[in-house]
Amino acid sequence: MIQIAVPKETKFKENRVALTPDTVKDLIKKGFACTIESGAGLNSFYTDEMYSSAGAKIESNTQSVYANADVVLKVNAPQPSEIAWMKKEAVLISFMWAATNKEVVDASANAGISAFSMDAVPRISRAQKMDALSSQANLAGYKAVLLAADTIGKILPMMTTAAGTIRPSKVVIFGAGVAGLQAIATAKRLGAVVECTDIRPETKEQVESLGGKFIEVKGDDSIKIEGGYVKGVSEEFLKKQQELVAKHVKEADIVITTALIPGKKAPVLVTEEMVKSMRLGSVIVDMAVEQGGNVVGSELNKTVVKHGVTIIGESNIPSLLPLNASELYAKNIITLLYHLATPEGFKWEMEEEITKGSLIVHKGQKVHPTIMN
Numbered sequence: 001m002i003q004i005a006v007p008k009e010t011k012f013k014e015n016r017v018a019l020t021p022d023t024v025k026d027l028i029k030k031g032f033a034c035t036i037e038s039g040a041g042l043n044s045f046y047t048d049e050m051y052s053s054a055g056a057k058i059e060s061n062t063q064s065v066y067a068n069a070d071v072v073l074k075v076n077a078p079q080p081s082e083i084a085w086m087k088k089e090a091v092l093i094s095f096m097w098a099a100t101n102k103e104v105v106d107a108s109a110n111a112g113i114s115a116f117s118m119d120a121v122p123r124i125s126r127a128q129k130m131d132a133l134s135s136q137a138n139l140a141g142y143k144a145v146l147l148a149a150d151t152i153g154k155i156l157p158m159m160t161t162a163a164g165t166i167r168p169s170k171v172v173i174f175g176a177g178v179a180g181l182q183a184i185a186t187a188k189r190l191g192a193v194v195e196c197t198d199i200r201p202e203t204k205e206q207v208e209s210l211g212g213k214f215i216e217v218k219g220d221d222s223i224k225i226e227g228g229y230v231k232g233v234s235e236e237f238l239k240k241q242q243e244l245v246a247k248h249v250k251e252a253d254i255v256i257t258t259a260l261i262p263g264k265k266a267p268v269l270v271t272e273e274m275v276k277s278m279r280l281g282s283v284i285v286d287m288a289v290e291q292g293g294n295v296v297g298s299e300l301n302k303t304v305v306k307h308g309v310t311i312i313g314e315s316n317i318p319s320l321l322p323l324n325a326s327e328l329y330a331k332n333i334i335t336l337l338y339h340l341a342t343p344e345g346f347k348w349e350m351e352e353e354i355t356k357g358s359l360i361v362h363k364g365q366k367v368h369p370t371i372m373n
Helices: 021-029 047-056 062-067 102-111 125-130 132-151 178-191 203-207 235-251 272-277 324-342 352-356
Strands: 003-006 032-037 057-059 072-076 091-095 113-116 159-161 164-166 170-174 193-198 213-216 224-226 230-234 254-257 283-286 304-307 309-312 358-360
Touching: 021 032, 021 047, 021 203, 021 324, 032 047, 032 062, 047 057, 072 324, 102 113, 102 358, 125 352, 132 178, 132 254, 132 283, 132 309, 132 324, 159 235, 164 230, 170 178, 170 235, 178 193, 178 203, 178 254, 193 203, 203 213, 203 352, 213 235, 235 272, 324 352, 352 358
Parallel strands: 003 032, 003 072, 032 057, 072 091, 091 113, 170 193, 170 254, 193 213, 254 283, 283 309
Antiparallel strands: 113 358, 159 164, 224 230, 304 309
């Protein structure tokens, strides 16, 4: 029987947990055994008692949690020192961001373990229930609008009062991926006028179906798209995009940026000149701040005021909604686990698309193409 363990998250400002009591119950029903580190779920509002009622064993010693596990499930990758506690040929499943997280990959190889990365699960239709990037981005897009709405000194909808009519706020969103589309829907529900720009022309229909206006930038040969996601874009194109959207940013009350390129620094979309052009009291939420930021002047995990504009640089927005974020992530991770293993052991179907796409290290050997260079 596979022993699954969930340690506490130790990353700064992380409130999520890899399993909820409901998913623990499901795992145990299917024949897996579960150990939860004491207090692991508290920031997501799950007590040790809730986990033990679901059938999990509660363990207070962190090293024991790692050392006795066949499978460690986490949101963020463990520290290299924690990975060293894992037994040889155990399995780690978490977000790893392997292309930019060499220390964690090396620690996994040195420990002789296997490691699957939640951010590397292929975005194909049969893997949708395992797609943690999308489930977390959806919540982040919603919360980003609320952060901006709470910060700005005006309301979002149009309001007619005896004292006169208040014009609606204008929201400009960069990127019509999962986070961007949810941000459009949320801002529209709050009554704002919403515009969105994306370098993929096929997103225009989705933006308009949610009530947003699409700011179209004609693409060029420098744009590399794989599986519907941008993998690369030239500086020339970014400059062209900036010039076109500058006027829209100048008129915006709220700007939300969501653009990320896997394994690379986030592209700069909002220049200092654009920030300077915005009205006093405007708000920007830079959702890409952890990867270097889309906005010149944004600072990691800080809210700063530059040129009279408030720039919110919250690195882990899903963690601000830990109850829902943990619920969705736990379902993503157990769906992947059920695909990869039975209670007796892992299948190791090395040529199967989901296994091949998400497996970073196999029994101490680095195997993923993104880390083979």
